[in-house]
Amino acid sequence: MLIGITDIEAAAERIAEHVLRTPTVPSPGLAELLGAPVTAKLELLQRTGSFKVRGAAAKLLSLGEAERAAGVVAVSGGNHGIALAVMAGALGIKATVVMPRSAPGRAVSIAESAGAEVRLTDDMAGAFKLMTDLQASGLTLVHPFDDPAVIAGQGTVGLEFAEDAGPVTDVLVSIGGGGLISGVAAALRARRPGVRIWGVETAGAHAMSAALTAGGPTEIELSSIVSTLSAPQVSPLTYEHVSALVDDVIVVSDAEAVQGVLDFAERAKLWAEPAEGCLLPAARQVLERVGDAELGLLVCGGNATTADVTDWARRFGL
Structure with missing residues (x-):
């Protein structure tokens, strides 16, 4: 729909x-x-x-208490990761951001400075796979586009x-x-x-x-x-x-x-x-x-x- x-x-x-x-x-x-x-x-x-901060904010503000408490995870080529890290930090939510090593170094440093845990993978396909694994482990997914x-x-x-x-x-x-x-x-x-x-x-x-x-x-x-x-x-x-x-x-x-x-x-x-x-x-x-x-x-x-x-x-x- x-x-x-x-x-x-x-x-x-x-x-x-x-x-x-x-x-x-x-x-x-x-x-x-x-x-x-x-x-x-x-x-x-x-x-x-x-x-990207618009979508990240809209999703995080829609989460229930249990979803927030579980912590959130996202995959990003750069900008979604920055947005999620900053908004999650502002709302007191623990965030994990998965990025490929090709992501801009500035994006990695900003996400880390905002308090997110950044996980790096060899490529974007690997980043999406790790995101899926982390979601399966109990983290709340904030998908960059499929939401x-x-x-x-x-x-x-x-x-x-x-x-x-x-x-x-x-x-x-x-x-x-x-x-x-x-x-x-x-x-x-x-x-x-x-x-x-x-x-x-x-x-x-x-x-x-x-x-x-x-x-x-x-x-x-x-x-x-x-x-x-x-x-x-x-x-x-x-x-x-x-x-x-x-x-x-x-x-x-x-x-x-x-x-x-x-x-x-x-x-x-x-x-x-x-x-x-x-x-x-x-x-x-x-x-x-x-x-x-x-x-x-x-x-x-x-x-x-x-x-x-x-x-x-x-x-x-x-």
Whole structure:
């Protein structure tokens, strides 16, 4: 069953005192770069540096006493782990975060500083397996995307965007496991039913486009540098939302995503991650397909370090 606008509105009320209503602003620099009006929702200014705190807060605040007492566990490529650790610490809940060794070092240190136990695995597939084992041992799962409460929390990004943005014809949203785009699409279909919604992935972290091709969730081999988008497969819940509510999913290369990070910094004065850098090459594809458009970009996080970006740029000769 798809998340509805009433679920998202209830989540917005529940988490209001724990999250920021982030700015939604026009970007003249990106408009000049892309040749079309651009409105950006700045979730990189959110508490913990990404939208993920919304879903984490919505889920943690919905837990019963026994579930809280058991402690919580999550798997993350970076941002969900930060969000869970910070929110769990604020609410006095013991948290364990499982991350692959490829996760940004800053994410690991922030999660540990917030009081969470961080467990590292060799890869993301191993991280998901360890998360499942820890859940079986009695910890309460706070899944990064396969949870209606989390999706409703992420949907508050779309609710705010619908209320705050000017005219927009096309909205681009990054996809990892699909929690953000599922919630945002549900909100926009209710509040701005005429907009086109585009998902964006990087090659090697293309679990949703693979699912759409296969007709359902299917496991992929992860190879993208973008750990924050690297889910080995999407869930039936997020697949159903995207297949029903999203116009299409675009896949771009890691190199294009990193170039997008540099373009965000130079043109928009925003320190974005490759998970948002991928939106800019995808926006060019959207403009080629639809012609004139007024673009909305959900800039979902900014937790990359200068060392990360420098290394990626050097790797791709940018």
